[in-house]
Amino acid sequence: MALDRRSFLLKSCLATAGLLGLGQAPARGSEVTTAADLGERDRGNDPWQVCRPRDPLQALLAGNARFAKAWKAADAAASQRQRARILSRPWEHNCYTSARELSGGQEPWAAILACADSRVAPEWIFDAALSDLFVIRSAGNTAFTAAVGSLEYDVGHLGIPLILVVGHSGCGAVQAARSADALSPNLSELVQPIRSSLTAGEDLNQAVRANARQTASQLTQNSELLRGAQAAGTLTIRSSFYDIQSGELSLI
Ligand SMILES: [Zn+2]
Structure with a gap:
């Protein structure tokens, strides 16, 4: 019997989580929370909802916990195969979510505004799948105009309920903003908003946190649409700090 789209996606989720007996079920610890665990939102027959968590922020944190655990274990692995x-x-x-579904559209459930740093790939650090995250990246994760416009699109047209700003340890863009070294005109423009968040006496990672907090607040300052969605309770904006060494992300 042919599966309808909703049943197909639900079975795909469950099979991936090992819940249909199709292969070995994964170990399930308290730190493991899947989108399927978090449940299906009641939105009629929309097949995408089976892969959307009820609590996007909790799903991101749970995904990062899975990644950080694997990241530490991989670092200690004895071989490439084991890693x-x-x-x-x-x-x-x-x-x-199948290629057939993805080719028909996207249903991301969180937006990530992260640094372009090669060590901070959002789909990795949140253990996310294709279509889960709407990602915007630039060096220093600032609220530049194109980023705000992109987020207006994802909130206004895709209905994303969460924006998470991600700063990270050892950020080169924040370090450049703290430095008196000469920069090219474009780089100077890039670090200008970071410089406005700096406070004397802070170390680099404190400055990273301050910049992430400032970016989160500037999103609503610079966008009537985002400000309205937040005021209406349909949008949550948070900032965070990602530690490259541990693979762990913490909310600020
Ligand atoms: Zn960075």
Whole structure:
């Protein structure tokens, strides 16, 4: 019997989580929370909802906990094969959305405004799948005009309920903003908003946190649409700090 789209997606999620007996079920600890665990929102027959968590922020934190656990274990792995096996484990908890569904549209449930740093790939650090995250990146994760416009699109047209700003340890863009070294005109423009968040006496990672907090507040200052969504209770904006060494993200 052919599966309807909703049943197909639900079975894909459950199979990926090992809940249909199709292969070995993954170990399930208290730190593991899948989108399927978090449940399906009651929105009629929309098939995407089976892969959307009720609490997007909690889902991001749970995904990061899975990643950080694998990240630490992979660092101690004895071989490349063992490392690959460890790093693939978080994906066992992910929803799978078929190419057929993805080719028809996207249904992200969180927006990430992160630094362009090569060590801070959002889909990795949140153990997220394709179509889960709407990602905007630039060096220093600032609220530049194109970022705000992109977020207006994802909130206004895609209905995303959460924006998370992600700063990270050892950020080169924030370090450049703290430095008196000469910068090119474009780089000077890029670090200008970071400089406005700096406070004398802070270390680099304190400055990273201050910049992430400032970016989060500037999103609503610079956008009537985002400000309205937040005031209406349909949008949450948070800032966070990602530690490259541990792989752990903390809310600010
Ligand atoms: Zn950075």
